[in-house]
Amino acid sequence: MIPRLLIPVLACIPCVLSSCASTPPGAAGVWRNPKDGMQFVRVPPGSLVAEVPDDAGRTAPQTIAFSEGFWLGRTEVTVGQFRRFVRETGHVSDAEKAGNRWTWRNPGFPQRDNHPVVYVSYNDARQYCRWAGADLPTEAEWVYACKAGTSTAFPWGDELDDRYLWHRRNTEGTGTRPVARKLPNAWGLYDVVGNVREYAKVGETCFAVRGGSWIRCPAYRGRTGSTFANLFNEEVAPRLEKCDPRPKYPPYPWDDDRGFRCLRRVGS
Numbered sequence: 001m002i003p004r005l006l007i008p009v010l011a012c013i014p015c016v017l018s019s020c021a022s023t024p025p026g027a028a029g030v031w032r033n034p035k036d037g038m039q040f041v042r043v044p045p046g047s048l049v050a051e052v053p054d055d056a057g058r059t060a061p062q063t064i065a066f067s068e069g070f071w072l073g074r075t076e077v078t079v080g081q082f083r084r085f086v087r088e089t090g091h092v093s094d095a096e097k098a099g100n101r102w103t104w105r106n107p108g109f110p111q112r113d114n115h116p117v118v119y120v121s122y123n124d125a126r127q128y129c130r131w132a133g134a135d136l137p138t139e140a141e142w143v144y145a146c147k148a149g150t151s152t153a154f155p156w157g158d159e160l161d162d163r164y165l166w167h168r169r170n171t172e173g174t175g176t177r178p179v180a181r182k183l184p185n186a187w188g189l190y191d192v193v194g195n196v197r198e199y200a201k202v203g204e205t206c207f208a209v210r211g212g213s214w215i216r217c218p219a220y221r222g223r224t225g226s227t228f229a230n231l232f233n234e235e236v237a238p239r240l241e242k243c244d245p246r247p248k249y250p251p252y253p254w255d256d257d258r259g260f261r262c263l264r265r266v267g268s
Contacts, residue, residue, distance in 0.1 A: 030042070041072055042071055043145045046066055047065045049061055052064075055242075064140045068267070077116065093254075094121040100119070100254070103119050115177065128262070134262035136207075143237075143240070146236055176196060194213060197210060206244055213257035218231065
């Protein structure tokens with residue numbers, strides 16, 4: 001697979017620019033997972049109104065309650081944390097098993113230990129979270145945490161704001177950036193929009209990828225002059241997917257802008 005940094009950058013339209021206990025504490029705050037060093041932020045109880053599809057694919061608004069809240073990784077899982085997982089378990093990523101040219105070890109652009117890991121599959125992400133004593137968030141949990149109690153298009157407002165996210169324009173299409181270098185949302189979560197897209201569970205066998213990434217233009221003009229805008233809006237919209245067991249994003253079950261963060265449910 002050709003890394004996207006080698007593809008000419010599209011003409012983007014300018015945009016507005018604790019504790020170390022093994023079990024999370026019950027009170028609000030930040031908990032550090034001793035397994036991988038990840039800091040988890042307490043997402044408070046509440047509810048989300050989302051468009052939910054039925055078996056026929058029609059959507060209708062539903063209120064989804066999170067009565068106990070949950071703990072979510074403050075950042076996306078980093079290269080350094082994934083390397084620790086590999087060293088302890090001997091895990092071989094699906095991209096490596098397939099002999100893919102690009103892997104989490106060599107994604108085709110420079111990365112350090114504090115960058116979000118990429119070229120990991122949904123299976124890789126689930127195995128990592130299981131090792132860390134955690135889980136992947138469901139799509140509803142991910143959207144609820146991303147929105148952080150707001151009703152605007154993004155956690156910070158209705159317009160893109162470069163203080164909060166990495167995208168194709170401000171990275172110049174050259175790859176990921178270190179986690180937690182932009183402002184967090186109101187609940188203390190970093191990079192929920194931009195940097196890398198994140199896996200979220202849709203049932204037990206399907207997944208969604210949410211949040212947009214460094215390869216996404218905020219808006220761009222096509223070769224014919226047509227303008228495509230609001231491209232990040234769909235990445236965070238309160239609209240849930242229907243489980244589809246067919247392979248997602250064939251032929252590659254991994255990519256250079258796909259990562260994840262882990263979740264701990266209260267009482268787990």
